[in-house]
Amino acid sequence: MTMKSFPKPSDLPVPAGAEGWEEIYPYYLVFQDALKEQEDAKFWFCDSQHWPTVFKPFETIGGEFAVKCLGQYNARHLMIPNANGIDFRIHLGYLYMSPIPVPEEQIAARVPDFEARIGHYFANWESKLANWHVKVKGTIADMEALSFAPLPEKVPFEDIENGVGKDGSEVLLENYDRLIQLAYQNWQYHFEFLNLGYIAYLDFFNFCKEVFPNIPDQSIATMVQGVDMELFRPDDELKALALLAIELDLDEHFANTDDPAATLASIAAAAGGERWMAQWEQAQDPWFNFTIGNGFYAHDKYWNVHQEIPLGFIADYIRRARGGAQILRPTQKLIAEKERIVEEYRELLDPEVAAVFDAKRTLAATAYPYVENHNFYIEHWTMGVFWRKVRELGRMLSDAGLFTEAEDMLYLSRNEVRDVLFDLVTSCGVGSGAPIGAVVLPEKIAHRKGIVDALQTARPAPALNTPPQSITEPFTRMLWGITTEQVQQWLGADExxxxxxxxxxxxxxxxxxxxxxxxxxxxxxxxxxxxxxxxxxxxxxxxxxxxxxxxxxxxxxxxxxxxxxxxxxxxxxxxxxxxxxxxxxxxxxxxxxxxxxxxxxxxxxxxxxxxxxxxxxxxxx
Incomplete structure (x- = not known):
């Protein structure tokens, strides 16, 4: 059959007011006329799952670090036989991806490396995962320690006495570079176990499809479901706080959770309030490092900054529990269902095949919780601290007169921000008064705001160019649900x-x-x-x-x-x-x-x- 095609990047109209949009992103993130032939020959799908809104220039960090680091684990760490990384571009403000296959003739040569590497991880899973937690929390602590204080009017006299020989500007520049590097570091760690989680699951999935040709995909997923995952902990903490509020009869204090300070003060002053407040304080670290978004954008609101969010959820849980609703997840029911399905399929196998089934299922069930848990540590906790530090720097720069408000910094790329910092330390260092950026940046930022607003008016095309006859890259299928059948349906093949x-x-x-x-x-x-x-x-x-x-x-x-x-x-x-x-x-x-x-x-x-x-x-x- 002839494949229908999606539009080419150059076919898509540019929304009015967004002309010249390519200039707000780094050159390597946009399609190039000089590469049109190669880029148009590739199939690209829009990852609106992780990036549903248009990128401001500074926010491309999340897309760049995530997709680059995903790719390195396929292509360089684990040497996955049939899948390299995923190429990516920003088009009209949205992120498009194109999985890079391994050429047929190179697949066999990668197998020994792949087996040795994943074998090592799976054999040492617990100790390596424990070390992962140490590494990731260490990065977060280092990030928390960074600060962006304004530069002093003059070098303190004790620095003269001690022969320091520096004016403090190097701390500002180093801290900025360090912030970016630490975010990058945790994104590298992010994929260390994620790709393994998918591999273990896919291996079990493919085995089940082989021995039970008619098994539904869902039954396979049910056999490894996590039930007790750290990603559910923030929500579980809120449920526990709601049930404690009911036990202590504190319902009336949740009438106006849009004012967190007043809500918490009235709880603290109530009978039993002290006990509730102690549990509230305890739940916050680390579980309120959690956003209602996904952590990829500076506008994502985190619970620990916007406490009206968790308080509103608690108030809602109190109402529902008082109304007789069962607010806790049905974990016992899920476990019973998992065990029933495992047993039902296992009984169909002879003992030798059943032993293989058990081994593959156990491995998938061990690796599977990480597929969600990493989210809390990276997207939520790491990125929550990252964006908080970004806002702190933005405030310092706006106070120094470089632009009007802290958020304006997001309209500059991370490398442009480095230039702005050097502009600031130069004007302070030489005593020239206001930095040059004070006259250059407001106009540039206003222009870019107009472009981003115009790009926001259009929804992204789901995909670009001609899809391949079949889509094999495992992450594209498992995570994004981009399968050969799905793409045909988007094209309206099922008339x-x-x-x-x-x-x-x-x-x-x-x-x-x-x-x-x-x-x-x-x-x-x-x-x-x-x-x-x-x-x-x-x-x-x-x-x-x-x-x-x-x-x-x-x-x-x-x-x-x-x-x-x-x-x-x-x-x-x-x-x-x-x-x-x-x-x-x-x-x-x-x-x-x-x-x-x-x-x-x-x-x-x-x-x-x-x-x-x-x-x-x-x-x-």
Missing amino acids: TQDGSTLKGMAASPGQVEGPARVIMHADELTQVQPGEILVAPVTAPSWGPIFGKIKATVTDIGGMMSHAAIVCREYDLPAVTGTGSASTTIKTGDLLRVDGTKGTVEILGTQPALTGPGAHSHSHA
């Missing part, structure tokens, strides 16, 4: 659809009906009402507190190992991921039938579009 049924990945089993709630951004989560079906371009693992309210989840992107799929399986909710267009096709209020066993979403009835001031006047959940 029998009438528009009222969407197809995606059968990511978590079960069938339910209910009204849709379309959420395009984490800030809208307060609109979700009990019993609704969540529809989003993608969900973040940090949306845990709303999974107790909803009936099912539908996303545009994501595979069996995406956060939405994993979290829904752990909360026993149906999920269909990787539909391509659910968030733009479905409207809030539409009646849906979600079948997470088959991977279909039917729109049973549509809701007239809401307009005007009443469109968002939903009560806060």
Whole structure:
């Protein structure tokens, strides 16, 4: 069959006002006219799962570090036989990826290296993972220790006495470089175990498909599900605080959680408040280093900075628990279901094959929790500290008159910020008064703000150029849900659809009906009402507190190992991921039938579009 194609990068219209957008990003992140032939020959898909909004120039750090480090573990550390890394570009503000295959003739030569390397990791899993925690927490502590104080008017006299011979500007420059390097360091660590987690799971997955040709993908996932994962700890801490508040009869103090200081003061002054406050303080370190976003953007709000967020979730849990809802995850039910499925399939095998099945399943189940847990340590904790330090530096530079507000710094790339710092230390050092940037930067930043705002007006194309006949790269399939079938569906190859049924990945089993709630951004989560079906371009693992309210989840992107799929399986909710267009096709209020066993979403009835001031006047959940 002839493959249909997605648009070429050059075919996509540039939104009005975003002309010249390429100049705001480093040259190596944008498509080049000189390489048009090679770049147009490759298939690129948009990773809106991790980067759903347009990058401000400074924020490309998250995309660059993550995708580069993912690639190095495939291509250089583990020598995965059939998969190198993933090439990436920013086009019209969004991140596009193109998996790099290993040429057929080189695959066999990589196998011995690959087997020796993963064999070493799996044989020493516990000790290596314990060391990983030490390394990652060490990086975070080093990052916390950095500060960005303004330069002194004059070198202190004790520095003269002690013959220091430096003016303190070197500390500012070193701390900035160190901040960037430490973030990069933890991103390298991030993939040390992640790729192994996927490999162990894929190995078990492929084995199951071989011995049980008709086994559903979900049954395989259920056999290794984690249940007790650190990624769920922040949410579990909130549930425990809600239940303690009920036990101590503190409900009334949660009436206005939008004012955290007043809420906490009134709890502290209440009978039993001291005990609750002690548990609240204890939960914060480290579990409130958690964002309602995904950690890749400077605007992601972290619980420990925006305490109204965890307090609002606790208030909601109190209401639900008082109303008789079971707010704890059904862990016993999940464990029983896992054991039942394992036994059911194991019984079909003769003893020798059963022994292989046990070994592969145990390895996958050991490695699997890391697939989610790393999220807490890197995306949430590391990046929470990183963005806090970035804001601190932005404030110092805006106070020094280089631009108007701290956030303006995000419109400069990380290498441009280094120039700005040298401009500042020069003007201080030579006594020339205001840095040159004070007249150059405000205009440049205003121009770039206009470009970013214009890019935000368009949604990204899901993919670019002609897809390959088959997609084999394991991460592309497992994490993003980009399979040969899925891509064909995005292209409309299945012309029998009438528009009222969407197809995606059968990511978590079960069938339910209910009204849709379309959420395009984490800030809208307060609109979700009990019993609704969540529809989003993608969900973040940090949306845990709303999974107790909803009936099912539908996303545009994501595979069996995406956060939405994993979290829904752990909360026993149906999920269909990787539909391509659910968030733009479905409207809030539409009646849906979600079948997470088959991977279909039917729109049973549509809701007239809401307009005007009443469109968002939903009560806060």
